[in-house]
Amino acid sequence: MGGRSAIVGFYPIAQSWIFLQTMRRMVKIFFRESEFESPGKITIRELIKGLGLNPQSVLAVKEGKLVSNETRLGTEGEIKLVSVISGG
Amino acid sequence: MGVHRCRKCAADSVINMPQHKLALCGEHFLAWVEKSTFDFIHKHRMFEPEDRVLVAVSGGKDSLSLWAILLKLGFHADGLYIDLGIDDGCGYSKRSVDYARKFAQSVSPAAELHVVDVGALYGKTVAELAARRAGGRKKLCSVCGLVKRHEMNRAARELGYPVLATGHNLDDEAAVLFGNTLRWEVEYLVRQAPVLPSGEHGLMKRVKPLARFYERETAAYAIVSNIDYIEEECPFSKGATSIRLKESLNSMEIGSPGTKLNFYFSFLRARKSGIFPGCERPALKACEKCGQATAIPGLCAFCRLTDPEIASGRENDGQEGLPGLENASETDISRL
Incomplete structure (x- = not known):
């Protein structure tokens, strides 16, 4: 019985630890000439909005492939944000 | 909410288009764009399979x-x-033409690339030509447009292409429509369409086969197809009105998906139903110098801009800009 309650008590702590580790993992972001890091837990849409950009005017490319705005950044790799607005 | 599934195959989608309630994977997105383009060309009778088409490319x-x-x-x-x-x-x-050449090499020998060098032909770059006009650099985008339209028409005529195709997307069209509506420029509104018919004095037919796609869709097509293109904007386009108008429309699109699509296609339907009666294209004349179509007598706006005698006369007068150019540009073939 004691062992079971110890496991039950450990579970949320482990979950929090995993969450914190994930949050700590940073993904490299490239946008225009700038480069920065972002926590991997968020989605591309959240990243775009967080940067004050309009999701209509930016696309995300991960490892050379176009990815949907609902994709999570993940725990590794690089994301390139491509501005789609042109004009003059 | 996770990644949307592709409507066709249930794989992870690479693009979600709320205005169409459609999410697609890369493969099905390419097929959708190509079929939609074909249908749009057919619906608006842009050209036939046997026609030779000249595509104006910028490297973008x-x-x-x-x-x-x-x-x-x-x-x-x-x-x-x-x-x-x-x-x-x-x-x-220089970098833009490299992208165009690289693409042309990848499709050779099925297609060839023609290059027109404005500086070599007329002795001035577009920035130097713009400096002659009142407003100088502020007017650079309109001078650039005037030069491009004149040279596109001339090249299509001289090279024997009956149709000239440009890559205007729906955001480009909606931004022009928005700007012209804000100013109630009826004479421009009446002429905005995905097909601009040919006319007398060698005015070539111009078509916009991508006018039904959002800008992010044409960019997505290039990325998914691995087309290498110049991502940077023209250095002179920073702060351009067209970009501000696009940003405003995109803000509305976020809150109400389909706003741009409805704005443009509702306008086309209203235009077709005769919302602008009595706004016909003015009779065209041939420019006395280049022979291209113009609505003004004498020299067309482009020839007034590039003619060294007019420019030197203007400089000697100590006046800014060129006589009649502001009005001339508005009635030149560039606007027809």
Whole structure:
């Protein structure tokens, strides 16, 4: 019985630890000439909005492939944000 | 909410288009764009399979995507690059033509690229020509447009292409429509369409086969197709009105998906139903110098801009800009 309650008590702590580790993992972001890091837990849409950009005017490319705005950044790799607005 | 599934195959989608309630994977997105383009060309009778089409390419996502799509659909499409001599410290035109050449090499021998060098032909780059006008650099985008339209028409005429295709997307069209509506420029509104018919004095037919796609869709097509294009904007376009109008429309699109689509296509339907009666295209004349169509007597706006005698006369008078050019540009073929 004691062992079971110890496991039950450990579970949320482990979950929090995993969450914190994930949050700590940073993904490299490239946008225009700038480069920065972002926590991997968020989605591309959240990243775009967080940067004050309009999701209509930016696309995300991960490892050379176009990815949907609902994709999570993940725990590794690089994301390139491509501005789609042109004009003059 | 996770990644949307592709409507066709249930794989992870790469693009979600709320205005169509459609999410697609890369493979099905390419097929959708190509079929939609074919249907749009057919619906608006842009050209027939046997027509030779000249595609105006800038090295950017829209024009290179258009060229790729037309070739994939089996049309005879060649490219035209107009070297405007834009440098501004970053060699923009030189880098742009490299992207166009690289693409042309990848599709050779099915298609060829024609290059027009404005500086070599007229002795001035587009920035130097703009400096002659009142407003100088502020007017650069309109001078650039005037030069491009004149040279596109001339090249299509001289090279024997009956149709000229440009990569204008729906955001480009909606931004122009928005700007003209804000100013109630009825004479421009009445002429805005995906097909601009040919006219007398060698005015060539101009078509916009990508006018039904959002800008992010043409960019997505280029990325998914691995088309290498110049991502940087023209250095002279920073702060341009067209970009501000696009940003405003995109803000509305976020809150209400389909706003841009409805705005443009509702306008086309209203235009077709005769909302602008009595706004016909003015009778065209031939420019006394280049022979191209113009609505003004004498020299067309382009020839007034590039004519060294007019320019030197203006400089001697100590006046800014060129006589009659402001009005002339508004009635030149560039606006017809």
